[in-house]
Amino acid sequence: MQIKKHRSIFISDIHIGIRASKVKELLHFLKYNDCDHLYLLGDIIDGWRLKKNWFWNQDFNTFIQKVLKKARSGTKVYYIPGNHDEIIADYCGFSFANIKIRKHRIHTTADNKKLLLMHGHEFDNIVLNSKWIAKIGAKLYDYSVWFNNILNFFRRRLGLSYWSLSGYLKTRVKDAQRFIQNFENACLERIKKNKCDGIVCGHIHDPKIKLLGDKTYHNLGDWVDSCSAMVEDYTGKLEIIFWNEKKINQIEDKLQEERVA
Numbered sequence: 001m002q003i004k005k006h007r008s009i010f011i012s013d014i015h016i017g018i019r020a021s022k023v024k025e026l027l028h029f030l031k032y033n034d035c036d037h038l039y040l041l042g043d044i045i046d047g048w049r050l051k052k053n054w055f056w057n058q059d060f061n062t063f064i065q066k067v068l069k070k071a072r073s074g075t076k077v078y079y080i081p082g083n084h085d086e087i088i089a090d091y092c093g094f095s096f097a098n099i100k101i102r103k104h105r106i107h108t109t110a111d112n113k114k115l116l117l118m119h120g121h122e123f124d125n126i127v128l129n130s131k132w133i134a135k136i137g138a139k140l141y142d143y144s145v146w147f148n149n150i151l152n153f154f155r156r157r158l159g160l161s162y163w164s165l166s167g168y169l170k171t172r173v174k175d176a177q178r179f180i181q182n183f184e185n186a187c188l189e190r191i192k193k194n195k196c197d198g199i200v201c202g203h204i205h206d207p208k209i210k211l212l213g214d215k216t217y218h219n220l221g222d223w224v225d226s227c228s229a230m231v232e233d234y235t236g237k238l239e240i241i242f243w244n245e246k247k248i249n250q251i252e253d254k255l256q257e258e259r260v261a
């Protein structure tokens with residue numbers, strides 16, 4: 001399989017440091033997808049979790065090495081910290097190993113659209129009213145991820161495909177829908193305030209491209225559950241790509257067939 005070259009790749013919410021972080025899938029994605037601009041939009045490393053319970057594996061090292069290698073070989077890499085990696089926010093304005101750390105960034109697409117890049121936790125005080133509600137929300141989310149992993153362990157054993165509990169909750173629970181709606185409204189206000197054409201963010205783990213009037217909202221999803229990233233081609237077209245277990249199996253099966261043939 002050929003490596004696909006994109007103009008830009010946008011990734012957020014990898015949550016390195018939690019067991020459920022699907023870095024293996026992400027490494028597979030990065031193996032077959034390359035870019036001129038790489039944007040890491042926050043919650044890349046989960047400092048909250050690491051501080052409480054240190055968990056680190058070889059995949060996490062490989063991911064960091066891959067990013068460093070890209071930065072060294074000419075890819076423009078930006079790291080915009082989120083709330084779980086807010087410790088890095090102290091270094092906004094600096095660069096490390098060619099990786100530029102910024103609070104926000106405006107990306108101009110190939111077709112000249114201005115996109116505001118940020119993580120999205122900046123809207124928590126509007127959407128949630130307080131930091132402790134955000135923390136409880138994060139905790140509940142952690143439990144649902146944990147439960148989801150157990151559930152999917154048994155589903156795999158039974159030969160069933162991956163099923164997302166949080167995806168189900170997001171579409172079925174009214175409060176979750178209202179929360180997402182509030183978040184998108186806050187994004188729209190911010191787009192207008194910054195005189196941009198759209199926003200690219202993460203934080204709420206809800207992969208989506210949506211038109212809000214004449215503005216566009218792009219949410220990157222995450223690498224805990226949805227395994228999604230956004231890519232921009234050389235005409236400026238933006239698309240969310242899902243690189244989950246199912247997709248990887250399809251690719252690997254195809255490669256296997258090619259090898260046999």
Ligand SMILES: [Mn+2]
Nearest residue numbers: 043082083203
């Ligand atoms: Mn976040």
